[in-house]
Amino acid sequence: MPPASRVTPAPGQESVWDYPRPPRVEASGEEVVVVLGDEVVSRTRSALRVLETSHPPAFYLPYASFLDGSLVPVGGTTFCEFKGSASYFDVVAGGRRAARAGWTYRQPSPGFEALVDHVALMPGAMDECTVGGEVVVPQAGGFYGGWITSRVVGPFKGGPGTTGW
Template identity: 60%
Template sequence: MRSVQRVEPGPGQESVWDYPRPPRVEATTDRIRIRLGGETVVDTTDAVRVLETSHPPVYYVRRDEVHADLVPAPGASFCEFKGAARYLSIAAGDRAEAGAVWYYPSPAPGYEALADRVAVYPARMDSCEVAGETVQPQDGDFYGGWITSRVVGPFKGAPGTLGW
């Protein structure tokens, strides 16, 4: 494992290296917008974000605020903290993305705030925004973090970061 050089946060920023492990779930009233297939499929100020060491935040929105077709997708994963995750495919406008959404049907104790909420892989959407800022997706094809100018890394997900 290589030595990780933490980026010092500037004013108004937070370092993902200050996030806890196990992760913390916190409510946010930042406006979250998600676009897919040329349509706005989420526009809400009722979200939670999961903050975990070395990861950019993952935003979860209420499932009933997703204005798109969501259907079960194959596959599952397990988080040692949050529990068993399931996947959904999403379709809106002229676009469909298989397995681009995930949720925890029965979140583990301490993560009940994730019940009835879903998260998306930002790289698989047209765009995702936090408080008007378009996010950059977290590197890799497993994690779904949302990178904005408010968070600094380095971030897990890129090649060579598995052991972090």
């Protein structure tokens, strides 16, 4: 059930309450740049956005766009009811290590095959993430990997009191 405080989008904005469930994957032609340890870890115009009701978009960047050696596989998996089993990476650059801050779906569930060879990142674990030149605000809560820009409105799942959304 959506919260009573749903924000009405202005022209040029999207409401996360208009995103589907199950999520949709769509291409983004905007430039996405990720910085860690004062190094550009990834720069691409070939990102994918995963759009799910109540969540800001999660950006999945092509594996090939990452700085060599910046993605270090680590143990453990999690399971998403829609996308399947996720494997994790530490992200390493410029003398910094962001533990388990990246994940991928090597064999995603049907309907999410586009995510193969793409990596999502927790924007709050990076020094900076930008979309189209705008600095991203990380989704609250530390569990979800949504990227908030001025083009999306909520309220967003992840903060206190949002568990039942």
